Amino acid sequence: MEEKIRTHGVLFAKHFSARLDTVRLRTGRTTERIKIDHPEAAAVVPFLDDKRILMVRQWRYAIGRETLEIPAGKVDPGEETERCAFRELQEETGYKAERLLQLFSYYPAIGYSNEMIRIYAASGLRILAAEQDADEISRVEVVALSRVQELILQGIIGDGKTVIGISLFLAKQQRGEIPRDFFD
Amino acid sequence: MEEKIRTHGVLFAKHFSARLDTVRLRTGRTTERIKIDHPEAAAVVPFLDDKRILMVRQWRYAIGRETLEIPAGKVDPGEETERCAFRELQEETGYKAERLLQLFSYYPAIGYSNEMIRIYAASGLRILAAEQDADEISRVEVVALSRVQELILQGIIGDGKTVIGISLFLAKQQRGEIPRDFFD
Numbered sequence: 001m002e003e004k005i006r007t008h009g010v011l012f013a014k015h016f017s018a019r020l021d022t023v024r025l026r027t028g029r030t031t032e033r034i035k036i037d038h039p040e041a042a043a044v045v046p047f048l049d050d051k052r053i054l055m056v057r058q059w060r061y062a063i064g065r066e067t068l069e070i071p072a073g074k075v076d077p078g079e080e081t082e083r084c085a086f087r088e089l090q091e092e093t094g095y096k097a098e099r100l101l102q103l104f105s106y107y108p109a110i111g112y113s114n115e116m117i118r119i120y121a122a123s124g125l126r127i128l129a130a131e132q133d134a135d136e137i138s139r140v141e142v143v144a145l146s147r148v149q150e151l152i153l154q155g156i157i158g159d160g161k162t163v164i165g166i167s168l169f170l171a172k173q174q175r176g177e178i179p180r181d182f183f184d
Numbered sequence: 185m186e187e188k189i190r191t192h193g194v195l196f197a198k199h200f201s202a203r204l205d206t207v208r209l210r211t212g213r214t215t216e217r218i219k220i221d222h223p224e225a226a227a228v229v230p231f232l233d234d235k236r237i238l239m240v241r242q243w244r245y246a247i248g249r250e251t252l253e254i255p256a257g258k259v260d261p262g263e264e265t266e267r268c269a270f271r272e273l274q275e276e277t278g279y280k281a282e283r284l285l286q287l288f289s290y291y292p293a294i295g296y297s298n299e300m301i302r303i304y305a306a307s308g309l310r311i312l313a314a315e316q317d318a319d320e321i322s323r324v325e326v327v328a329l330s331r332v333q334e335l336i337l338q339g340i341i342g343d344g345k346t347v348i349g350i351s352l353f354l355a356k357q358q359r360g361e362i363p364r365d366f367f368d
Contacts, residue, residue: 002245011193011204013218016296018202020195023245025319033245034197036220036296061186061207061217062298063291106342107247109293112200112220114246116342135209153355158290158300160344167351171337 005030015039015074038115042085043072045165046097046122048142050183054093054125055148055162056132057139066138068151069159070166072117085120091133093140098124101182104168108160119165123182189214199223199258222299226269227256229349230281230306232326234367238277238309239332239346240316241323250322252335253343254350256301269304275317277324282308285366288352292344303349307366 002023010019016038023033046054055068073088075081082100090096100120108117132140143151148166151157172178186207194203200222207217230238243250257272259265266284274280284304292301316324327335332350335341356362 001243001248001250009193009195011195011202011218013204013216016218018195018204018218018220020197020202021245026243026322027318029319031319032197034195034200034202034220035246036202036218038296059185059210060291060294061205062219062296063294064185064298066185067294069294104347105339106344106347107244107251108344109297109299110244110247110251110253110343112222112246113293113297114248115293134211135213135215138210149355153352153359155289159294160290160292160348163288163290163348164344164351167348167355168337171333171351175337 001026002033034112036109036113036115038074038113040075040081041072041115041117042075042081042088043070043117043119043161043165044085044089044097044100044122045070045103045119045169046089046093046095046125047183048125051146052142052144053148054095055141055143056092056137057141058137067159068141068157070162072161081118082120085118085122089122090128092137094127094129094132095125096128097122099182101178103172104164106164117161119161119168121169121178121182185210186217218296220293220297220299222258222297224259224265225256225299225301226259226265226272227254227301227303227345227349228269228273228281228284228306229254229287229303229353230273230277230279230309231367232309235330236326236328237332238279239325239327240276240321241325242321251343252325252341254346256345265302266304269302269306273306274312276321278311278313278316279309280312281306283366285362287356288348290348301345303345303352305353305362305366
């Protein structure tokens with residue numbers, strides 16, 4: 001294991017923080033580690049039907065460009081992750097889902113962040129509002145699942161949670177693990 | 185887009201940094217963003233033959249436990265990403281690879297990090313040293329590819345780059361995009 005010796009500094013944003021620690025490695029040597037302390041997050045692959053999903057276009061400050069992704073967001077304090085998935089889907093797309101199916105949970109950046117993302121498939125969608133969270137989302141798009149696969153394999157979609165959400169949905173579908181009535 | 189108004193603080197580790205910025209959103213409102221400024225990284229799915237890969241067990245400070253992952257690491261200043269993939273494989277497993285095949289490039293944590301990971305498949309492995317980087321790696325393991333798939337689908341492997349590396353290798357293999365002589 002690695003043991004913290006001391007913390008040199010911390011940056012606090014509204015919902016998470018970053019800190020710089022000196023740690024003792026398993027060999028006894030020391031090094032510095034940046035660690036992001038992040039709440040859990042939920043991401044949703046929202047199915048309009050068995051062939052089309054909703055995606056959002058949004059500006060990503062960290063990489064300085066717009067991307068096409070599945071809806072996602074941080075869990076609020078005290079909020080259940082499923083609740084968060086329903087809420088983020090609604091805020092980012094204007095659609096309400098009838099049901100969620102848990103697909104996968106994973107650590108996106110295990111080298112420096114404790115963030116865990118839980119990915120769900122959603123179905124039984126109906127539109128509630130024609131507006132989305134204007135601070136974050138520039139456009140909601142309907143994309144064929146086969147097209148999303150192509151965009152991933154061509155390297156045009158490069159957002160980790162989107163790649164994992166689609167890949168794991170397809171793997172589970174191939175194994176017969178998506179319930180038959182999921183798209184009813 | 186989102187525009188930086190000012191930086192409130194920066195943490196510097198040896199190879200990357202974290203900073204806290206106030207930014208103006210597309211609506212004109214302002215918010216705070218933590219951004220990790222990270223070099224590119226390389227990850228490798230190292231094939232001993234067409235059915236077995238090498239994996240490494242290592243302690244992950246950010247999540248406080250040991251994990252089973254594919255070898256990976258940050259690109260050194262001025263280093264080419266392929267060179268880094270060969271080097272990290274050798275440092276972490278003691279094996280040298282004859283060839284690399286680029287599988288996929290993606291952003292693991294697009295919400296707060298500019299890190300891009302390039303994932304390769306490696307083959308033509310031969311052992312050079314029975315020792316690994318003792319600071320980071322506690323054990324090298326030989327795992328059947330089918331077993332890795334099971335561990336992912338059971339939720340036991342939860343490291344994003346490992347999930348994406350295996351999923352994209354299998355997707356490309358299904359589409360006939362892995363050259364026939366790759367395992368020779």
